[in-house]
Amino acid sequence: MTISEYFDLLWNDYTLRTITLGTAVLGATCGMLGSFAVLRKQSLLGDAISHAALPGIALAFLITGAKDTNVLLLGALVSGLIGTFWIRGITSKTHLKSDTALGLILSLFFGFGMLLLTFIQKQPNANQAGLDKYLFGQAATLVEKDVQLMLIVTGISLFVLLLFWKEFKILLFDADYAKTLGFNTKFIDILITFFIVLAIVIGLQTVGVVLMSAMLLAPAAAARQWTNSLGVMIVLAAVFGAFSGVFGTAISATEDSLSTGPVIVLVAAVFVLFSFIFSPGRGLLFREIRFRNNRRDLQLKKTLQFMYGIAKDHEDISHPHAIRILNNFQGFTKKSLQRLEEKDWIQLFGQQWALTQTGFEEAKNLFSQKPNDD
Amino acid sequence: MERKLAVQVDDLTVAYNYKPVLWDIDLAVPEGVLMAIVGPNGAGKSTLIKAILGIIKPIAGSISIYGKPYDKQRKLVAYVPQKGSVDWDFPTTAVDVVMMGTYGSLGWIKRPGQKEKKAALEALEKVGMLSFKNRQISQLSGGQQQRVFLARALVQNASIYFMDEPFQGVDATTEIAIINILKELRKAGKTLVVVHHDLQTVPEYFDWVTFLNVKKIATGPVKEIFNDDNLTKTYGINYKVAINK
Numbered sequence: 001m002t003i004s005e006y007f008d009l010l011w012n013d014y015t016l017r018t019i020t021l022g023t024a025v026l027g028a029t030c031g032m033l034g035s036f037a038v039l040r041k042q043s044l045l046g047d048a049i050s051h052a053a054l055p056g057i058a059l060a061f062l063i064t065g066a067k068d069t070n071v072l073l074l075g076a077l078v079s080g081l082i083g084t085f086w087i088r089g090i091t092s093k094t095h096l097k098s099d100t101a102l103g104l105i106l107s108l109f110f111g112f113g114m115l116l117l118t119f120i121q122k123q124p125n126a127n128q129a130g131l132d133k134y135l136f137g138q139a140a141t142l143v144e145k146d147v148q149l150m151l152i153v154t155g156i157s158l159f160v161l162l163l164f165w166k167e168f169k170i171l172l173f174d175a176d177y178a179k180t181l182g183f184n185t186k187f188i189d190i191l192i193t194f195f196i197v198l199a200i201v202i203g204l205q206t207v208g209v210v211l212m213s214a215m216l217l218a219p220a221a222a223a224r225q226w227t228n229s230l231g232v233m234i235v236l237a238a239v240f241g242a243f244s245g246v247f248g249t250a251i252s253a254t255e256d257s258l259s260t261g262p263v264i265v266l267v268a269a270v271f272v273l274f275s276f277i278f279s280p281g282r283g284l285l286f287r288e289i290r291f292r293n294n295r296r297d298l299q300l301k302k303t304l305q306f307m308y309g310i311a312k313d314h315e316d317i318s319h320p321h322a323i324r325i326l327n328n329f330q331g332f333t334k335k336s337l338q339r340l341e342e343k344d345w346i347q348l349f350g351q352q353w354a355l356t357q358t359g360f361e362e363a364k365n366l367f368s369q370k371p372n373d374d
Numbered sequence: 375m376e377r378k379l380a381v382q383v384d385d386l387t388v389a390y391n392y393k394p395v396l397w398d399i400d401l402a403v404p405e406g407v408l409m410a411i412v413g414p415n416g417a418g419k420s421t422l423i424k425a426i427l428g429i430i431k432p433i434a435g436s437i438s439i440y441g442k443p444y445d446k447q448r449k450l451v452a453y454v455p456q457k458g459s460v461d462w463d464f465p466t467t468a469v470d471v472v473m474m475g476t477y478g479s480l481g482w483i484k485r486p487g488q489k490e491k492k493a494a495l496e497a498l499e500k501v502g503m504l505s506f507k508n509r510q511i512s513q514l515s516g517g518q519q520q521r522v523f524l525a526r527a528l529v530q531n532a533s534i535y536f537m538d539e540p541f542q543g544v545d546a547t548t549e550i551a552i553i554n555i556l557k558e559l560r561k562a563g564k565t566l567v568v569v570h571h572d573l574q575t576v577p578e579y580f581d582w583v584t585f586l587n588v589k590k591i592a593t594g595p596v597k598e599i600f601n602d603d604n605l606t607k608t609y610g611i612n613y614k615v616a617i618n619k
Contacts, residue, residue: 039464039465041461095391163483164483165485166477166480166483166484166485166486167477167482167483169466169474170474170477172464173460173461173464173466173471173474174455174459174460174474176424176429176455176459177453177455177474177526178477179427179428179429180427180428180429180448180451180453180478181448181477181478182445182448182478182481183477183478183482224465227465228465228466228467228510228512229465229466229467230464230465230466232465233465
């Protein structure tokens with residue numbers, strides 16, 4: 001199947017449509033909520049939470065003996081939340097730094113989860129097969145009910161986000177100040193964290209424990225490159241996330257052996273890479289171009305300054321001088337002389353140059369400009 | 375005549391991990407003073423402000439603002455945190471940051487509207503930053519960022535202002551601009567408590583001073599208590615400062 005065939009099929013094939021819608025909604029939610037994780041510098045929190053969710057899935061299966069997705073995800077939610085509160089507890093009650101706490105909880109919970117998974121696999125229960133799909137995710141198992149759950153979660157998070165927009169914003173920017181204004185920062189903090197955990201949990205089935213954090217971070221990191229407005233950033237992150245979901249699903253559908261979760265994450269990574277290089281404000285490419293332009297500009301001004309030094313001793317500033325005398329000065333090339341002439345700062349007569357009135361004024365004011373307001 | 379007390383701190387003790395940062399502080403700030411808190415690094419100057427504002431929970435002691443606990447008097451108080459305490463790469467603009475000063479009076483959920491925006495623009499104009507209103511905050515210089523923080527506090531329209539090193543890392547022009555605003559606020563009857571590092575400028579800028587080094591060393595009018603004796607007690611070395619008479 002080619003990509004275009006996939007998009008044709010999308011309108012007719014029920015399964016494909018369900019999966020695509022699911023990954024798109026998931027990508028959008030993760031992008032939206034991931035923006036908060038990125039701006040709070042809690043990028044790794046998502047990774048720890050998703051790993052912490054694994055034992056919950058296994059325990060939920062062991063207790064109920066059934067593989068109902070909602071029950072398993074509820075288990076994931078509970079154990080993800082426990083992991084999160086332990087991380088908070090460790091950082092606030094001990095001298096350990098948050099990266100240590102994150103690493104500790106991540107490996108502890110994940111190890112325990114893996115232990116339970118291997119234990120379950122040895123059980124003589126025919127039902128046990130397939131729990132390991134939560135490790136790397138399996139979008140193909142998405143059914144309409146799962147997508148409905150995702151839509152509900154997305155709807156609620158969007159509602160809460162819009163309702164507490166102002167509170168979220170001030171907490172992200174300046175939590176101490178928010179506290180002095182009378183906001184219960186702990187409540188806002190727990191609210192944000194809860195929704196991040198929720199987004200992670202609904203993504204486990206599709207993307208899996210191991211790669212889930214990329215779904216949170218990649219769209220948000222890409223979006224940050226394109227805008228300086230929080231609102232626009234969150235919308236962009238949601239759009240990038242949704243597109244990653246759709247394209248990831250499309251690409252993986254074209255090859256039988258490509259599993260969807262990793263492809264979605266790779267597509268999201270392409271968004272990040274593209275944004276890091278090509279965004280106009282913060283991208284590497286334009287920064288390099290600006291840097292080069294500045295350097296070229298400075299070089300021209302350096303040459304002009306040198307010319308000014310020669311010309312100002314003459315009564316007639318436009319008195320021509322030989323180009324040769326610029327030789328001991330390294331800032332001049334044929335091209336730079338041409339550029340100076342284009343700017344109408346000098347005139348060239350064969351082997352000679354002369355400063356124009358404009359060039360003279362420009363050079364005179366080069367370093368005596370009024371400093372900026374900083 | 376005895377002046378009304380704007381801030382009163384009794385027996386305040388704060389500790390991080392068993393080591394006391396502030397020890398048994400009693401402090402009374404009369405209404406309408408422009409007060410500097412001075413002391414060496416680690417003396418607990420910022421902590422004192424944060425404890426008064428309820429950001430840090432003290433081990434013991436009580437704080438009152440015009441005779442009532444801080445929780446009840448929030449709207450009378452504005453805060454300018456240290457510039458370095460936030461991430462200036464946050465995706466927002468100068469006017470947006472200033473508008474945050476109105477969030478307290480708006481309360482939960484309600485969004486700022488035209489009225490709040492107007493107040494924010496006026497505050498930006500007061501600190502000479504109106505032309506930068508839509509500038510992304512990371513593209514402001516250190517001094518401009520400090521002015522934005524000051525404008526945010528001005529928008530709160532408070533009676534008492536707490537400022538944590540508002541002169542840190544700003545150039546002479548900005549320093550003069552800021553001190554002029556502070557003096558204007560005092561003239562309008564406001565009370566200002568400012569953590570300050572530059573001892574040379576204390577007599578010129580402030581009329582009230584508190585010496586702090588974990589314990590309170592002294593507090594009172596600059597003219598009476600800003601002397602070598604108190605400086606030596608606070609900084610631990612034989613401190614001689616050229617006080618501009």
